[in-house]
Amino acid sequence: MSESRKFSLPILGEVDRRTAVKAGAATLGLAAWAAAIRPWFEWTAELNPDEVLQKHYRELTPEQLQVILNKLTDEARKQSGKPAVVKDHKPIPGVSFAYALNLSICIGCRKCAEACHVENNHDRPSHQSYIRVFEMQKGGIDFEKGNANYDHPVPAKDKYYMPVQCQQCENPPCVKACPIEATWQESDGIVVVDYNWCIGCRYCEAACPYHARRFNWEKPQIPANEINPNQSYLSNRVRPQGVMEKCTFCLHRTREGKLPACLEACPTGARVFGNVLDPDSEIRWVLENKRVFVLKEELGTKPRFYYFFDK
Amino acid sequence: MMIRQETVSYLRFLRRSLHVATDGGWLFYAWMLVLTAVALVGANAWAVQVRDGMIRTNMTDHVSWGLYIANFTFCVGLAAGGVMMVIPAYLYHDHDMHEVVIVGEVLAIAAIIMSTLSVVVDLGRPDRFWHLIPGIGKFNWPMSMLTWDIIVLNGYLLINLHVVGYLLYTRFRGAEPNPKWYVPFVLLSIVWAISIHTVTAFLYCGLGGRPFWNTALLAPRFLASAFVSGPAFILLVLRVVRVGTELPMSPGPARLLVQIIRVAAVVNLLMLVSELFTLFYAGGAHLASARYLFFGDHGKYGLVTWIWTAIGLNVVGTILFFTPAALERGWTRVAACAMVIVGIWIEKGMGLIIPGFIPSTLHEVVEYAPSLTEWKVTAGIWALGLLLLTAMLKVTVAVFTNKLSALAEIPPVSSSS
Numbered sequence: 001m002s003e004s005r006k007f008s009l010p011i012l013g014e015v016d017r018r019t020a021v022k023a024g025a026a027t028l029g030l031a032a033w034a035a036a037i038r039p040w041f042e043w044t045a046e047l048n049p050d051e052v053l054q055k056h057y058r059e060l061t062p063e064q065l066q067v068i069l070n071k072l073t074d075e076a077r078k079q080s081g082k083p084a085v086v087k088d089h090k091p092i093p094g095v096s097f098a099y100a101l102n103l104s105i106c107i108g109c110r111k112c113a114e115a116c117h118v119e120n121n122h123d124r125p126s127h128q129s130y131i132r133v134f135e136m137q138k139g140g141i142d143f144e145k146g147n148a149n150y151d152h153p154v155p156a157k158d159k160y161y162m163p164v165q166c167q168q169c170e171n172p173p174c175v176k177a178c179p180i181e182a183t184w185q186e187s188d189g190i191v192v193v194d195y196n197w198c199i200g201c202r203y204c205e206a207a208c209p210y211h212a213r214r215f216n217w218e219k220p221q222i223p224a225n226e227i228n229p230n231q232s233y234l235s236n237r238v239r240p241q242g243v244m245e246k247c248t249f250c251l252h253r254t255r256e257g258k259l260p261a262c263l264e265a266c267p268t269g270a271r272v273f274g275n276v277l278d279p280d281s282e283i284r285w286v287l288e289n290k291r292v293f294v295l296k297e298e299l300g301t302k303p304r305f306y307y308f309f310d311k
Numbered sequence: 312m313m314i315r316q317e318t319v320s321y322l323r324f325l326r327r328s329l330h331v332a333t334d335g336g337w338l339f340y341a342w343m344l345v346l347t348a349v350a351l352v353g354a355n356a357w358a359v360q361v362r363d364g365m366i367r368t369n370m371t372d373h374v375s376w377g378l379y380i381a382n383f384t385f386c387v388g389l390a391a392g393g394v395m396m397v398i399p400a401y402l403y404h405d406h407d408m409h410e411v412v413i414v415g416e417v418l419a420i421a422a423i424i425m426s427t428l429s430v431v432v433d434l435g436r437p438d439r440f441w442h443l444i445p446g447i448g449k450f451n452w453p454m455s456m457l458t459w460d461i462i463v464l465n466g467y468l469l470i471n472l473h474v475v476g477y478l479l480y481t482r483f484r485g486a487e488p489n490p491k492w493y494v495p496f497v498l499l500s501i502v503w504a505i506s507i508h509t510v511t512a513f514l515y516c517g518l519g520g521r522p523f524w525n526t527a528l529l530a531p532r533f534l535a536s537a538f539v540s541g542p543a544f545i546l547l548v549l550r551v552v553r554v555g556t557e558l559p560m561s562p563g564p565a566r567l568l569v570q571i572i573r574v575a576a577v578v579n580l581l582m583l584v585s586e587l588f589t590l591f592y593a594g595g596a597h598l599a600s601a602r603y604l605f606f607g608d609h610g611k612y613g614l615v616t617w618i619w620t621a622i623g624l625n626v627v628g629t630i631l632f633f634t635p636a637a638l639e640r641g642w643t644r645v646a647a648c649a650m651v652i653v654g655i656w657i658e659k660g661m662g663l664i665i666p667g668f669i670p671s672t673l674h675e676v677v678e679y680a681p682s683l684t685e686w687k688v689t690a691g692i693w694a695l696g697l698l699l700l701t702a703m704l705k706v707t708v709a710v711f712t713n714k715l716s717a718l719a720e721i722p723p724v725s726s727s728s
């Protein structure tokens with residue numbers, strides 16, 4: 001320890017041998033700390049400083065938002081090698097979305113879950129999707145007897161199938177939980193996440209009663225040629241690491257007047273989607289003429305996702 | 312002029328405190344070295360986790376909170392329990408207690424820092440921490456329970472820092488502390504201690520979709536267990552201080568702590584029994600998680616060993632506290648303390664947070680056991696907390712034994728450890 005005699009901390013004043021040794025130890029300690037947290041700096045070096053200081057989505061001026069969209073578009077093009085665009089789709093006034101699913105004809109083929117996986121630029125290795133399809137025992141609606149990991153030809157005898165995704169609750173517990181308003185409900189009823197604002201505390205995931213939220217445990221991996229180039233800021237753009245995501249009723253499609261990818265993929269026509277404020281819509285007809293029900297009604301979350309049986 | 316003198320004197324206090332806090336015998340240095348090493352391992356594991364993503368943990372979308380939040384819950388309890396020393400001292404004017412009260416508050420400071428760190432390491436994006444700062448971020452208050460928790464925890468930290476700082480600094484100057492400047496804060500800290508643990512309980516029991524947490528008994532159970540783990544930890548600290556330093560200590564306060572623990576431990580066990588009874592006798596949505604926790608479900612038994620270990624430790628620990636030997640200094644008391652601390656750490660963590668997620672809200676049973684990264688980071692947080700605690704205790708003891716005093720001209724070169 002003889003070299004450490006050279007060190008001295010001005011603040012310590014009395015520079016006896018002991019103090020010098022301590023100062024040496026402190027210097028060594030600091031060096032060790034710097035070495036220990038080096039991976040942190042490897043990570044921050046890749047961060048974009050503008051993004052680190054970016055304001056909340058709803059506080060951005062149109063100009064600021066445009067700058068961000070341009071930058072994201074550039075990134076998406078680089079990443080996919082395609083003429084990708086990241087747009088910002090605003091809710092359409094006078095529209096309130098709802099979804100209904102006919103359990104009598106759903107056959108549990110999981111085509112909807114697969115379509116979601118592709119449409120929404122989900123992580124490939126984990127086969128992520130916003131939809132989970134449960135194989136249920138006929139005779140009740142008891143998830144305890146359900147199974148989402150079935151692996152046999154469908155439909156199986158004495159079973160029916162229940163796809164579950166975000167219910168776009170009118171009274172969403174996830175939104176209440178978030179400490180920083182990184183997730184909120186828009187005027188058409190869709191609950192969205194600002195991926196550039198979320199801190200990844202996962203309180204919303206604990207709060208959601210429908211297992212609808214997904215966390216990016218690592219940077220999503222998608223081969224360039226499989227990336228969906230039609231992207232939106234609040235929905236299917238490739239998500240950053242460490243933030244929350246969820247089903248957005250494909251707002252990048254539905255706010256352009258198209259149907260959700262899961263609905264288009266369904267081979268049986270079990271899914272009905274539309275604007276409940278439009279009296280001539282199919283969804284309105286279903287809600288008025290079928291005995292529809294929602295999941296966990298007792299929680300008071302008021303889902304916009306309805307289920308019904310034909311018979 | 313006055314202010315200038317004050318500042319100089321205060322800076323001198325800080326400088327001398329730093330000196331005292333880093334000075335000791337070889338045992339002290341060895342202890343600090345080991346703690347630093349563990350903290351470094353933890354810091355490294357955390358930095359890697361930030362770089363590679365939370366995939367380094369074993370958490371999933373099914374079990375989305377794990378060891379970190381478990382440890383957070385325990386540390387909040389420890390912080391609340393730390394102030395339990397204060398109640399008898401100030402409400403009943405028990406003068407023996409006054410000198411040791413500060414130990415409880417020092418413990419509270421270290422525990423709050425540990426709980427804050429436990430949340431920080433749980434964030435997927437710690438670089439965006441500033442979003443949580445009211446004013447520049449977007450603080451979802453009063454809607455989100457988490458914002459309430461952030462407020463009460465920080466408030467508690469400030470109160471305790473003030474009380475400890477004020478008492479030590481006045482002692483250092485050789486002055487009598489002015490009750491006006493600390494008694495109101497001490498009383499406030501008692502109420503506040505209850506609030507931090509209650510609000511933390513609300514964090515979980517406010518979630519309607521998680522029936523295992525959605526019980527009115529959660530907050531009272533939190534408090535009861537905090538009144539066990541806090542005083543038990545203080546008893547251990549007092550023992551180290553008594554054996555390792557020259558601070559004279561009367562046996563009275565420790566006896567009082569044992570009495571507090573006796574009552575709280577029994578209440579805690581009673582509430583556990585009543586909850587178990589309601590669960591298994593009446594059934595209900597609550598049952599699935601409880602069944603998995605205590606007996607396993609669908610051929611999965613991940614938490615069974617944990618919870619029965621916890622119950623075993625808590626029951627034996629409580630029995631030990633009721634033996635006459637627990638009132639005396641000795642190993643019975645130490646063993647009892649260690650048992651209830653570990654028991655409650657499991658019960659409030661692995662036994663409370665994890666089963667809230669198993670089965671999931673759609674009744675899927677996905678198991679969870681912490682990864683090596685999570686263990687390293689958690690150990691690192693404890694090491695850092697103990698480092699802080701040790702340093703603060705060194706200063707406290709030095710002030711109370713008049714080794715660290717403005718009146719003593721030459722600072723003592725070394726104090727025992």
Ligand code: SF4
Pocket residue numbers: 165166167168169172173174175191207208209210211212213246301
């Ligand atoms: S289903 Fe879950 S994620 Fe979707 S709005 Fe409701 S609480 Fe939020």
Ligand code: SF4
Pocket residue numbers: 177178179180181182183193197198199200201202203204205243244
């Ligand atoms: S994970 Fe993100 S969206 Fe969810 S509560 Fe935390 S900050 Fe809000």
